[in-house]
Amino acid sequence: MSSSAENPTLTAEITKPSTEIATETAQSAKKITLKTSDDQIFEVEESVAMEFATVKSFFEDAPSSTDTVPLPNVPAKPFSQVIEFCKEQIKFKANPDETEKKRSNSEFVKEKTNEDLVEMIPVANYLEIKDLLDVLNQAVADRIQNRSVEYVRSFFGIDNDFTSEEEALLREEHAWAFEDVDED
Amino acid sequence: MSDFLPEDLIQEILFKLPIKSLVRCTSLSRTWNSLIKSPAFISKHLQRTISSTDHQSLFLLRLCSKEREEQYSLRLDNQDFNEHMQLHFPFESFESYFHVIGSCNGLICLAKVIRRFTVSFIFWNPLIQKYVNIEPRILGHLYSFVGFGYDSRANDYKLIRMVNFQKSKFLSENFPKMELYSLNEGSWRSIPQTAPLRYDTDQHFSSAFLNGVVHWIANRADQHEGIHNVASFLSSVQFHIWVMKEYGVVESWTQLVLTFGAQGEGIPRALGIRKEELLMEKKRGWIVSGDLESQQVRDLRIWGEPFHTFTASPSLSMLRTSNGVSRIINTMSTGPLPLFVFLRRLMGLVVVFPSQLTQNSDLGKGWQAILVHRPLAAWLVRLSVSVTEAFPEGCDTVILVNLDTYMTVFVLSMPCCRATGNLAGDIIIGLGAHLSEISEEENILTMDSVERVPDLERLIGIEAAISNRSRGGKARVSEFGIQIEAHQFFIIRAESIARE
Structure with a gap:
């Protein structure tokens, strides 16, 4: 259940209310202002924002725009984590190192809770960050692949609408698939 | 969701x-x-698996022990073919090992062969x-064209057979029958033959599925020189491998040669090729690899016989299938009715066949042929006749019933037989009996109408009996004809049975 608040040093680097950030980074690259669905304002470096295909195409349509870009489907909490990922990613753009990139990606998902991962998926999807979506889907798959049916149901918030007879039949049909499942 | x-x-x-x-x-x-079982999901899953960059290419390896046990495992495509996983093999070999026809997207197609005749096919997704x-509709000799593949347009797995009935006194020349099985439809379909088949094959199930097309090794039927294995009897062995570098371009065939010392171990059998490597089986079942570049032969320390390599990808195909026997729908049949229903309705008979493998064909002139595969304890209740009493266990039985006269005739064959259709009003039964195992003494057939088949050159007693049990009559038989190296045809004149 970690949120950006539990990770103060890291998130402070990335996301700050626009008023504070202006003075600190006056010399640095161009900033893009983004507004989340819960009305939080984020100022991110242009290079990071261009990782978001959705935002990139917004500026391709209106190159000189200085407006705040609204992100109606993106809540602040997962968004700050997405920015964290993209900041790491652009380092590898200049300096491709697949091993190091893999290590960094697995480090990124390792410290996230199940909820963090599931919340980031729609954000990564909306912003069209393919690499992140891949990493997140793989991380979720890794977390559920050896788990029981009950665990996976609670992971995704699924209601079991089978009768107990139907479920027993399904388990019987594929009994082998229910062997050697990790303890919850 | x-x-x-x-x-x-x-x-x-x-x-x-x-x-x-x-x-x-x-x-x-x-x-x-319903999402995971939907054909759309299964097909998309397959596309993803195949196109995925970290998609592992796997080899299917089959090892057979002397105790007639077959072990299938998936091996990694690395230098030593390390084992990825053992597969659970759910089938029991009856008389010989299963033949592997092919593998495609993780589905394996096997053929069960008894005495050189294919009695059933199996589509198997081991994962x-x-x-x-799948019961074949045509009794097919081992040396017929069989191919298994994936139809990506229809998202369907198909099995194609071309059974070439060799020239016969009874049949016109070039009498190939083609049939196609579709997994989606769950049934066979006949393919009309528009041109005569000019090719034979002398290979057992040697098809290769590539680029959506099934390929076979074939010989021109009118030229008797086939493909011969060229072996040198000196101290070294040479393999000539022909590679079509550009698919479909005949000019691109290139010869690669592998030469190595035989060390008195005989000539290895070529099994398959991967990259620059020829896999071979040495005399005692050890598998070796020959590098086409360095010409070095390396022992893989894998033992087994025979050995098959196929690439496989994990696939969900057949997830909706319930294990068991495919529905048998014969184009000649009155329908896929269970046998006992069929007989009860027509004759007041109740037949209890524990075996699922029954098939009925309409042979014309009121005759129906019912095939019972290895009846273990079958009874014709009204007639109080036990099929197993009359005939030894484990043999296929064909029962002929005339729906107009209620006449019932049993035909027994060792160990598999099929009523294949009619020819000029006569019933043909293809027999899968092995010639060498039938002695003259076992010839219990009477030859009433041999003269009606003027060119019948060879009569070989097939362990078969026809008896008119419903009328309490003695066994009477018309005649039969034999074809060597292909079907053995048993022709029963419908008229001569009716005369009894």
Whole structure:
């Protein structure tokens, strides 16, 4: 259940209310202002924002725009984590190192809770960050692949609408698939 | 679906799960069940698996022990063919090992052969432990064209057979029958032969499925020189491998040669090729690899015989299939009615056949042929006749019933037989008996109408009996004809039975 608040040093680097950030980074690259669905304002470096295909195409349509870009489907909490990922990613753009990139990606998902991962998926999807979506889907798959049916149901918030007879039949049909499942 | 994620995003996660987890996920809820089992999902999953960059190419390896046990395992495509996983083999060999016809997207097609005749085909997806047993409609000799492949347009797995009935006194020349089995349809379909088949094959199931096309090794039927293995009897062995570098371009055939010392171990059997490597089986079942570049032969320390290599990808195909026997729908049949229903309705008979493998064909002139595959304890209740009493256990039986006269005739064959149709009003039964195992003494047939087949050159007693039990009559037989090296045809004149 970690949120950006539990990770103060890291998130402070990335996301700050626009008023504070202006003075600190006056010399640095161009900033893009983004507004989340819960009305939080984020100022991110242009290079990071261009990782978001959705935002990139917004500026391709209106190159000189200085407006705040609204992100109606993106809540602040997962968004700050997405920015964290993209900041790491652009380092590898200049300096491709697949091993190091893999290590960094697995480090990124390792410290996230199940909820963090599931919340980031729609954000990564909306912003069209393919690499992140891949990493997140793989991380979720890794977390559920050896788990029981009950665990996976609670992971995704699924209601079991089978009768107990139907479920027993399904388990019987594929009994082998229910062997050697990790303890919850 | 999920409280947290929409279906399209869930799908992306599912594509990353191993097969076993995916199968388990079918019991999460109704929506998840129908999503994962949907043909669209299964097909998309397959596309993803094949196109995925970290998609592991696997080899299917079959090892056979002397105790007639078959072990199938998936091996990694690395230098030593390390084992990836053992597969659970759910079938029992009856008389010989299964033949592997091919493998495609993780589905394996096997043929069960008894005495050189194919009695059934099996589509098997070992990773999800699903299979379907398919009875062929045409009795086919081992040396017929059989191919298995995936039809990507129809998202369907298909089996094609071309059974070339060799020239016969009874049949016109070039009498190939083609049939196609579709997994989606669950049935066979005949393919009309528009041109005569000018090719034979003397290979056992040697098809290769590539680029959506089945390929066979064939000989021109009018030229008696086939493909011969060229072996040198000196101290070294040479393999000539022909590679078509550009698919479909005849001029691009290139010869590669592998030469190595034989060390008195005889000539190895070529099994397959991977990259620059020829896999071979040495005399005692050890598998060796020959490097086409360095000409070095290396022992893989894998033992087994015979050995098959096929690339396989994990696939969910057949997830909706229930294990067992495919529905048999014969184009000549009155329908896929269970046998006992069929007889009860027409004759007041109740037949109890524990075996599922029954098939009925309309042979014309009121005659129906009913095939019972290895009746273990079958009874014709009204007649109080036990099929097993009359005939030894484990043999296929064909029962001929005339629906106009209620005349019932039993025909027994060792060990597999099929009523294949009619020819000019006569019933043909193809017999799968092995010639060498039939002695003259076993010839219990009477030859009433031999003269009606003027060119009948050879009569070989087939262990078969026809008796008119429903009328209490003695066994009377018309005649039969034999074809060597192909079908053995047993022709029963419908008229001569009716005269009894």
